[in-house]
Amino acid sequence: MNADDAVSELANAGLLTERQAEAFVLRDVEAVPREAAADSMGISKNTLDNTLSTAREKVEKAQQTAEAVEAIRFETVPVECSECGDNLGQTFSRDDSGMALCFDCAGVDPSEVDL
Incomplete structure (x- = not known):
């Protein structure tokens, strides 16, 4: 140019x-x-x-x-739960500080979440 x-x-x-x-x-x-x-x-x-x-x-x-x-x-999807280390797949939650948590550690009932 x-x-x-x-x-x-x-x-x-x-x-x-x-x-x-x-x-x-x-x-x-x-x-x-x-x-x-x-x-x-x-x-x-x-x-x-x-x-x-x-x-x-x-x-x-x-x-x-x-x-x-x-x-x-292009935020990268976290691989593991910040608390227990389990594989997150495509379903996870974030705590107040932004850390990725599996539903168990976040206290989320998967049946109450629209996936």
Whole structure:
């Protein structure tokens, strides 16, 4: 992907402005020197620094959010009961601290659970 396409892709995603995307691509992707990047964008070096700082903060927050979503979305199913070590299969409960428990250890009557 060329630099222009990368800028468009980032800006079209809706998180970065066109200018933030351009600063990010020039400095962090293409490793263009600071002065050359500012000249290319037609802005001062200080404006480039501020724009790039904002872009980096947004990208970092987006990465953290994506990681959190992945962790939630693809949470691994526990294999054993945290208390007795029995195999859980696909049926288990969680205690208040989030530990996986078999129905026996959790005090759950399987006949009262919709499986």
